[in-house]
Every structure is written in C-alpha cells, then in structure tokens.
Amino acid sequence: MSDPQQELIERSRATTLTSWTSQKAWDPLTMVRAEGVYFWDANGKRWLDWSSQLINLNLGHGHPRVVKAIQEQAARFCYAYPKIATEPRARLGELLREIASGDLAVSFFTTGGADAVENAMKMARLYSGRQKVITRYRSYHGATFGAMTAGGDPRRLANEPGVPWIVRFHGPYSYRSPLYRDRSPEEGDQVVADLLEQTVLYEGPENIAAILLEGYSGSSGILQGGETFWRRVQEICDRYDILLIVDEVMSGFGRTGEWFGIDHYPFVKPDLMAMAKGLTSGYVPMGAVMVTQQIADHFQDHTLWAGLTYSSHPLACATAIACIEAYRDEGLIDNARDMGKVLRKGLMDLAERHPCVGEVRGTGLHQVIELVKDRASREPMSGFNQPLSEPMQAVARTLREQGLSTFVRWNWVFCAPPLVVDESQIQEGLRMLDQALAAADAYVES
Ligand SMILES: Cc1ncc(COP(=O)(O)O)c(C=O)c1O
Numbered sequence: 531m532s533d534p535q536q537e538l539i540e541r542s543r544a545t546t547l548t549s550w551t552s553q554k555a556w557d558p559l560t561m562v563r564a565e566g567v568y569f570w571d572a573n574g575k576r577w578l579d580w581s582s583q584l585i586n587l588n589l590g591h592g593h594p595r596v597v598k599a600i601q602e603q604a605a606r607f608c609y610a611y612p613k614i615a616t617e618p619r620a621r622l623g624e625l626l627r628e629i630a631s632g633d634l635a636v637s638f639f640t641t642g643g644a645d646a647v648e649n650a651m652k653m654a655r656l657y658s659g660r661q662k663v664i665t666r667y668r669s670y671h672g673a674t675f676g677a678m679t680a681g682g683d684p685r686r687l688a689n690e691p692g693v694p695w696i697v698r699f700h701g702p703y704s705y706r707s708p709l710y711r712d713r714s715p716e717e718g719d720q721v722v723a724d725l726l727e728q729t730v731l732y733e734g735p736e737n738i739a740a741i742l743l744e745g746y747s748g749s750s751g752i753l754q755g756g757e758t759f760w761r762r763v764q765e766i767c768d769r770y771d772i773l774l775i776v777d778e779v780m781s782g783f784g785r786t787g788e789w790f791g792i793d794h795y796p797f798v799k800p801d802l803m804a805m806a807k808g809l810t811s812g813y814v815p816m817g818a819v820m821v822t823q824q825i826a827d828h829f830q831d832h833t834l835w836a837g838l839t840y841s842s843h844p845l846a847c848a849t850a851i852a853c854i855e856a857y858r859d860e861g862l863i864d865n866a867r868d869m870g871k872v873l874r875k876g877l878m879d880l881a882e883r884h885p886c887v888g889e890v891r892g893t894g895l896h897q898v899i900e901l902v903k904d905r906a907s908r909e910p911m912s913g914f915n916q917p918l919s920e921p922m923q924a925v926a927r928t929l930r931e932q933g934l935s936t937f938v939r940w941n942w943v944f945c946a947p948p949l950v951v952d953e954s955q956i957q958e959g960l961r962m963l964d965q966a967l968a969a970a971d972a973y974v975e976s
Contacts, residue, residue, distance in 0.1 A: 535560050535572040549673075550685065559935060564591035567951050569935075580936035580959050582948045585748065585780050585896075586807035589856055590948035596813050599852035600845065608845050612837065618847035625854050626820060631776075631790045632799040636826035638819045638834070639842045643779035643806035644672025646817035647742070649836050650802045651676055653821060654740040654773045655695075656835060657828050662733055663775075664726070664741045666701030668750040671742065671777055671804075680742055683750050684915040699729045701743075702755030705889045705900065706908065716758045723755075723762030735770035740802070743774075746781035746791025751942055752891045752898045760795040767801075773825075776800040779817070780896075783808025784857050784949050787867030787894030794893070801825060811853045816846035862949040869951050870894035876960040877945065886911060886921075886970035888941075897945040899963075901925070904976045910941040911970060921973035928966040934959055 538560050548556045560572040567590050569577050582588055589596060603618060610616050623637050638653070640646045651663050665671070667682035678685070679692025682701075686692065702722050704710045709725070710718030730738060741763060747753045755763075767774045776798075781791030782805045790805075792798050802825065806817030840846070857863055870893060877897055881887040888902035888910075901911035901922065912919035918926065918938065926938040937944040943966070947959065 533573070538572050566590040566592070567948050567955050575933060577933045577935045578955065578959055578962070579947060580934050581944055581946050582895075583812055584807070585785065585944070585946045586812040588783050588785065588808040588949045589811040589813075589853060589862070590950040593811065593813075593853075593856060593950075595856050596811065596849060596852040599848050600813060603845050603848035606844075610842075610844050612839070612841040616842070616844050616847070618844045618851060619842045622847040622850050622854075625851060626818065629789050629854065629858075630820055631792050631803065633822045633824075634800060634803055634820040635823045636821055638821070638836070639847065640806070640817035640819065641838055641840045641843070641846075642672075642815050642817045643777075643804065644674040644677040644817075645838060646779065646804035646806050646819050647671045647677040647680060647775075647777055648674055650775045650777075650804045650819045651680065651740065651742065652836050653819065653825065653829075653834070654775055654802055656832065657825050658739040658773060660737055660739040661695045662697055662738045663695060664697050664699060664729060664733070664738060664772075666743060667698050668701060668703065668753055669744055669747065669777075670749045671744075672779070681750075697729060697733050697738075699726050701747075701753065702759050703751075703753045705891070715756055719755050719759035720762070723759055723766070726763070727766050730766060730770055730772065735772065738770065738772050740773040740775045741767060743776060744781060744791070745776045745778045745800075745803075746786050746794070746893070746896060748780035748896070749937075749939070749944075751900070752896065754891070754893075757795060760792075760798050764798050773801040774798070775802040775804065777804045779804055779806045782806075783811075783853070784863040784866045785894060785896045785946070786892075787863065787870050789857075789863060791896075809853065810846060810849045813853070814843075814846045814849045815840075816843065816850055818850075857949070860950075865951075866894045866949045869947075869949075869953065869956060870896075872953055872956050873897055873945060873947075873960075876956060877963075880960065880964060880967055884964075884967040884971050885974045886967055892945075895946055895949060895951065899943045899945065899967075901941045901943070901967075901970055903974060906976065909975075911973065912941045914940060916940070921970050924969040924973075925966045928969045929962060932962040932965060934962040934966075 563570040671677040671680040704715040912922040
C-alpha cells in the first residue's frame with residue numbers, strides 16, 4: 531500500500547537538499563494543509579505549531595487579510611525593479627515609520643534576514659567610515675558570509691574564516707556564564723558591559739562602526755541581558771560615537787509582546803534595525819533595514835553601495851502592509867503579551883513538577899526551556915554543539931508522537947506559537963510538553 535507521507539519525503543529527498551544537517555539525518559515532517567496554529571501532514575495527522583515554523587509565521591497559517599492582499603497585488607503586478615516607485619513600497623515605508631522604535635525613520639527593503647543584517651552593516655560602515663563591527667558570542671544573524679561571521683553561534687564554524695572585521699564579546703547568560711557566578715543577574719550584566727567597553731577600547735573606538743545585537747536574543751537560547759546591560763550598551767555607543775544596530779529579525783513584530791524586542795528598553799535608541807520574518811509573517815520572503823533620518827540623509831549625497839534584484843518587491847511589500855495592519859487592527863501584539871503570560875505561567879508550573887527543567891527564559895510568545903541532568907550542578911541534558919543526547923531525543927520523540935511541532939536544540943525546547951494563539955491552544959501545547967518533560971525526568975541524576 532502506498533504511504534503518501536513516505537512518498538512525499540522520498541521525492542523531496544531525491545531532488546532537493548536541506549539546511550543545517552547531513553542529508554541522511556533529515557527526518558522531515560510533511561505539510562499538505564494548514565490553518566491558524568495547526569497544520570496537517572500527508573497522513574492526515576494534525577500538528578500544533580509551537581514554533582511558528584521558523585519563529586516567523588507570527589499570524590499563523592492562512593490569514594485571510596494577508597492572502598487577499600497577496601492575491602490582489604499579484605493580479606495588479608508582481609514585480610517592479612528596485613528603482614521604480616510603487617504604492618506598496620511607499621505605503622510600507624510609511625507604516626514602518628509609524629511603528630518603528632526610537633528615531634528610526636527610513637527603510638531599505640531586502641529579501642530576508644541575513645541580507646538585512648548585511649546591508650545594515652554596510653550602511654553603518656559607509657556612514658561612519660569605520661571598519662569593525664562588534665557582536666556577541668551566542669547570537670545568530672544569518673548564514674551569508676558577513677552575517678554568519680557576525681553571529682556567535684557555532685553554525686558559523688564550518689564556513690570560517692568569514693569577514694575579517696567582526697570582533698565578538700561574551701554576552702549575557704546569567705544561568706551559565708562564569709561572568710555571573712556568585713553574582714546577581716544585574717551584577718553580571720554590569721561585568722559583561724564593562725568587558726564590552728574594554729573590548730571597544732582594545733579594538734580602538736575610532737575603528738568601530740557599530741555594535742550589533744539581537745533586540746531580544748533568539749535561536750542561540752534567548753540569552754537576554756536586562757536593563758543594566760542595555761543602559762550600558764547605549765552609554766558605550768554614545769561615549770565612543772559608535773552606531774547601534776539592533777537585529778529584530780526574530781524578535782520583531784510582536785513576538786515578545788512589543789512591536790520590537792528592544793521596545794522593552796525604551797531608553798535604547800537604535801541607529802539601524804534589521805527586520806524580516808514577522809514582517810511578512812513568512813508568507814513571502816522579505817527583510818528590511820530601518821535607519822534614522824540622519825543616516826538616511828547621509829545617503830542623499832553619498833551613493834548607497836548596496837542592491838538586490840528583489841529589493842522593494844511589490845508583492846512582498848503588499849504582504850508586509852497586510853501583516854502590519856493585521857497585527858495592529860486585531861490587537862495581536864497585546865494578544866502576544868497576554869498569551870505570553872499564560873504560556874509563562876504554564877511553563878513555570880511545569881518547571882515546578884519536572885526536575886529536568888533548569889530554567890525557563892523569555893518574554894511574550896518567545897520562551898525556551900533549558901533542561902538539566904541535575905538542578906544543583908546545572909549539567910545540561912545535552913551538551914553545547916553536540917549531537918542530541920538520548921534524553922533530548924526522547925523529548926523530541928515524545929513531542930512528535932503527540933503532534934507538537936517545535937525546535938529541540940541541544941538541551942533547549944523552544945516555545946513560540948503564532949501570535950493568534952488562544953488560551954486553549956496554549957493549554958493543549960503545555961499538556962504535550964508535560965509528557966515530553968516526564969520522559970526527560972527519567973534521566974535526572976539527583
Ligand atoms: C536574529 C536573526 N537574525 C537574522 C536571521 C537570518 O534571517 P534569514 O534566515 O531570513 O536570512 C535570523 C534567522 O533565524 C535571526 O534569528
């Protein structure tokens with residue numbers, strides 16, 4: 531008897547390659563239909579999407595307003611080359627200016643997150659006339675060479691060396707970093723920021739174009755510094771005249787319960803911001819760099835040495851407009867905040883009952899659980915940059931059996947459902963997580 535799921539997988543495997551894995555180890559789900567926070571595989575099984583696909587499908591699947599906008603723009607015209615002025619382009623620029631953080635005012639449109647980061651770094655270097663960009667270990671900014679080097683995640687290692695002008699510092703990680711040992715998170719943040727300032731001084735402030743940070747840390751483990759850290763970052767940028775690039779590719783568009791992750795720290799004034807993912811909720815590929823009026827003005831008289839065939843793509847711009855209007859008109863940023871509280875409470879309850887939970891981190895619908903073998907020693911359930919351990923495989927397997935689709939990376943389980951999620955769907959996901967954590971409890975050593 532033919533198995534439609536297996537057939538689809540085999541055809542995909544035969545003629546296409548997939549990312550971040552040896553091809554043999556690729557063990558994909560399938561999707562043939564999707565609606566809201568659910569999708570159905572080729573065997574008819576329903577999955578709860580607990581990761582908004584790649585933490586980008588903020589509106590869930592099949593949002594009618596976005597589908598309609600895509601259809602209408604496709605019928606009008608799909609493409610105009612990047613030097614042509616179009617209504618979707620102008621309108622999206624206006625909308626982004628309305629919702630932007632701080633003094634950000636003018637947008638350059640890209641095709642995704644990595645090239646948004648690339649272009650933000652290019653603009654910072656062209657504007658400042660300086661070379662270096664400072665970033666943190668345990669961050670991710672994309673997989674093109676510049677963005678990859680900027681990232682401090684081990685996904686970069688196999689393709690090194692990358693570009694020569696990135697310098698990394700050790701960023702916040704209050705649960706594990708030695709910089710926080712015997713210190714409160716605030717004291718640790720202070721030490722981290724002091725070391726960042728030392729790095730600036732050792733590298734020569736006059737050579738540093740920008741500091742690049744995720745507005746709210748994402749796939750590297752939601753390792754977020756607090757107010758103390760961000761106040762000092764802003765101070766350091768001001769003191770040495772260094773630009774601040776905030777990467778909101780993952781944390782933007784409501785994920786953390788604010789329009790942008792950095793909005794949790796209203797005293798921070800980014801000079802440039804990279805965005806993508808939630809900008810179009812993944813419906814079509816798109817990214818953007820926003821800059822202050824001052825930086826945009828510089829490029830009135832200086833060439834912007836940057837370009838992409840698909841910059842300001844009309845279909846993508848029309849999609850982004852519909853997404854932003856949906857977030858705004860349907861109160862989805864507030865929903866992310868409210869449902870984030872429900873999710874957080876549920877995760878904390880699970881943490882109380884399951885000894886394998888070391889820490890729950892995050893805000894809004896942007897949470898991660900860190901699993902440990904032993905709460906006292908904090909020994910991770912699976913090692914940093916190691917193949918998934920047997921206990922974490924058991925977690926992943928249990929989630930899959932029950933139909934919860936999310937990322938299990940090292941000793942972390944990500945919890946990031948779409949912003950349209952409701953309370954009963956959160957409880958549904960928590961019940962499945964409960965089972966998976968029970969599987970990991972069996973491996974707790976004390
Ligand atoms: C913070 C951040 N920046 C940049 C990127 C790269 O985006 P893309 O995969 O669209 O190139 C990602 C992707 O996960 C991300 O999380």
